[in-house]
Each structure stands twice: as structure tokens, then as C-alpha cells.
Amino acid sequence: MGTIAVISDVHGNLEALEAVLARIDALQVDAIYSLGDVVGYGPDPEACLALTADRCRLRLMGNHEYGVLHADQSLTDFNALAQGSVDWTRERLRRAGLLESMAGLKSSHREGPLLFVHGSARNSLDEYILESDRQGYSNFDLILTSLERDFTDFRICFVGHNHKPFLATREGFLHPHEGCHEFQVPEDETLYVSVGSVGQPRDRDPRACFVTFDGSTLAYHRVDYPFEITAGKIGAHGLPAILADRLAVGR
Numbered sequence: 001m002g003t004i005a006v007i008s009d010v011h012g013n014l015e016a017l018e019a020v021l022a023r024i025d026a027l028q029v030d031a032i033y034s035l036g037d038v039v040g041y042g043p044d045p046e047a048c049l050a051l052t053a054d055r056c057r058l059r060l061m062g063n064h065e066y067g068v069l070h071a072d073q074s075l076t077d078f079n080a081l082a083q084g085s086v087d088w089t090r091e092r093l094r095r096a097g098l099l100e101s102m103a104g105l106k107s108s109h110r111e112g113p114l115l116f117v118h119g120s121a122r123n124s125l126d127e128y129i130l131e132s133d134r135q136g137y138s139n140f141d142l143i144l145t146s147l148e149r150d151f152t153d154f155r156i157c158f159v160g161h162n163h164k165p166f167l168a169t170r171e172g173f174l175h176p177h178e179g180c181h182e183f184q185v186p187e188d189e190t191l192y193v194s195v196g197s198v199g200q201p202r203d204r205d206p207r208a209c210f211v212t213f214d215g216s217t218l219a220y221h222r223v224d225y226p227f228e229i230t231a232g233k234i235g236a237h238g239l240p241a242i243l244a245d246r247l248a249v250g251r
């Protein structure tokens with residue numbers, strides 16, 4: 001199958017996207033797949049749309065693209081912060097004449113044993129695969145149910161949406177870290193691969209995140225980028241300060 005790089009949740013962060021693409025170029029992968037939310041929150045939706053359209057073999061729709069395109073029928077519970085940024089992004093892309101360029105995107109893609117989605121196997125656009133619920137209780141039983149019920153004609157489901165890198169297998173969760181960021185995937189294994197976020201990581205590591213996969217080895221990569229430049233642009237556009245501040249702490 002060659003080696004693919006899977007990116008997600010760029011969220012209009014051009015500095016993070018450029019740093020990730022430079023690392024991907026150095027790795028010499030065969031194709032780049034984007035799992036959606038290229039826009040929303042960040043200050044450069046136009047450039048990020050153009051760059052992913054140019055570089056990615058697959059581009060999926062995320063809930064932010066959907067929200068930008070469907071002003072009057074929000075399928076998702078956007079909080080005020082997300083809704084405000086969706087409305088700001090819509091206006092920017094409308095003025096740039098780029099709204100149409102997102103209209104044909106799908107939220108899932110099957111390729112042999114691999115399923116690529118923004119959200120989950122059951123709801124490709126808008127369901128979160130999360131390790132735990134809001135009270136901190138493990139969601140492992142829910143994920144195990146999904147692995148056994150929803151994985152009908154595929155084995156590995158790549159997801160974005162939650163902005164956190166981890167693997168969810170039938171045995172438990174695996175979290176990549178500096179000492180262990182490459183995993184072997186046995187041929188009979190079913191698992192969720194949560195690829196993390198390029199432009200707004202939420203695992204308390206501010207570095208941009210993506211994965212590579214060659215059919216057996218799955219590797220997580222972290223890339224430093226100048227988030228203070230992105231944060232400065234967010235401030236200059238009058239977007240909420242929290243969108244800038246969170247980039248420095250990765251949450």
C-alpha cells in the first residue's frame with residue numbers, strides 16, 4: 001500500500017500545516033490523507049484550504065466544514081466559541097469565493113481494510129471517539145462495543161475530531177509518547193487510530209501531530225512550529241483570545 005500520512009484538524013493554522021508538510025516531505029510518504037476540519041478557529045482558512053487541496057490525495061469533510069456550509073442547519077452542538085469561529089470562517093471563505101470548493105467533500109472513505117472518517121465508524125461526521133467521559137470515567141466499554149459492532153468490512157478506522165492522539169484496541173488504549181510512538185498492527189487487529197490534531201492539539205502537548213502508516217507500522221509524529229505567530233494573527237483578527245492562548249499549552 002505504500003506509506004500514507006494522515007493529518008486532521010488543521011483548523012486554519014497555516015504555520016502548523018506548513019511545518020507538518022515539511023516533515024512529511026522529509027519522510028517521503030506516498031500520499032497524504034486529511035480527515036477534515038481544515039478550517040475553523042484559526043486565522044488562515046483560505047491558505048489551509050488551498051494547501052490541503054494541492055497536497056492531499058484524500059480530503060474529508062469535518063463538522064467545521066459542514067457548519068460553514070450549512071449556516072441554518074447545524075448538525076452539531078457547537079458551543080459559542082466554535083459557532084463564532086464557524087461564522088467568521090464562513091464570511092472569510094465567502095469573500096474569497098472558496099465556499100464551493102468544500103461542497104463536494106465526503107465525511108468517510110473506505111480503502112480495503114481501512115476506513116477514514118472525521119468522527120467515528122458509526123457517525124463519520126460528528127461523533128467523538130473519546131477515552132473518557134466528562135466525569136473522567138473510561139469509555140473503553142463503548143469503544144469495545146463499537147469495535148465489535150461497527151467494524152464490519154474494515155479493520156482499522158482512522159479518526160480525527162477529538163484532537164488527541166491514541167490507539168483504541170480491543171485490549172485497551174495505547175498512548176504515544178517520546179519513548180514509544182511506533183506501534184505494530186497485527187493483521188487480525190481491529191482498532192481506532194485517533195490521529196491527533198495538526199493545528200489545535202488538546203493533549204497538553206502544543207506540537208502539531210500526525211501519523212504515518214505503511215500497512216503494518218503505525219507511527220505518531222510531533223512537530224514544533226511557531227505557534228506565537230499563529231496566536232498573533234488570531235489576536236490581530238479580533239478572534240477570541242482563548243483560541244490563541246490554547247495553542248501554547250496544547251489544550
Ligand SMILES: [Fe+2]
Pocket residue numbers: 009011037062161162163
Ligand atoms: Fe476539530
